[in-house]
Amino acid sequence: MSDTPVSEMSFEQAMAELERVVGQLDSGDVALDESIRLYQRGAELKKRCSDKLAEAEEKVAAITLDEQGQPAGTQPLDPK
Template identity: 75%
Template sequence: MSDKPVDKMSFEEAMAALEAVVGQLERGDVPLEESIKLYERGAELKKRCEAKLKEAEEKVAAITLGEDGQPTGTKPVEGL
C-alpha cells in the first residue's frame, strides 16, 4: 500500500490504489483490523477518484464549440 497521501494522487494513481485495495479485500486473507483500514482507505480513494472525474467533467462542460464544431474557447462553469 502506498504511503502517498490520497489528496496528492492523480486519478490514475488513486484508481490503481483502489483496485489494489479491492483485490486485497476480495481475497479475504487479510486480518480483520487490516481489512477495516483497507476499507477506510478504499473509501478515501473512491472519493478522490469521484472528485477528479467531476473536475474533468466540469472542464469538458466549459469548452465552447463554434459553428464548425471545433473548440473556440472556454466559458466559466457555474458554481466554480
C-alpha cells in the first residue's frame, strides 16, 4: 500500500491502489484489524476517484461547440 496521502493522488494512482486494496480484501487472508484499515483506505480511494471523475465531467461539460459541432472554446466552470 502506498504512503502517498489520498488527497495527493491522481485518478490513476487512486484507482490502482483501490484495485490492490480490493484484491487484498477479496483474498480473505487479512486479519480483522487490517481488513478494517484496508476498508477505510478503500473508501477514501473510492471518494478520490469519484471526485476526480466529477471534475473531469465538469470540464468536458464546459466545452462549447460551434454550429458544425467543433470545439469553439471553453466556458468557465464557475462564471462570476
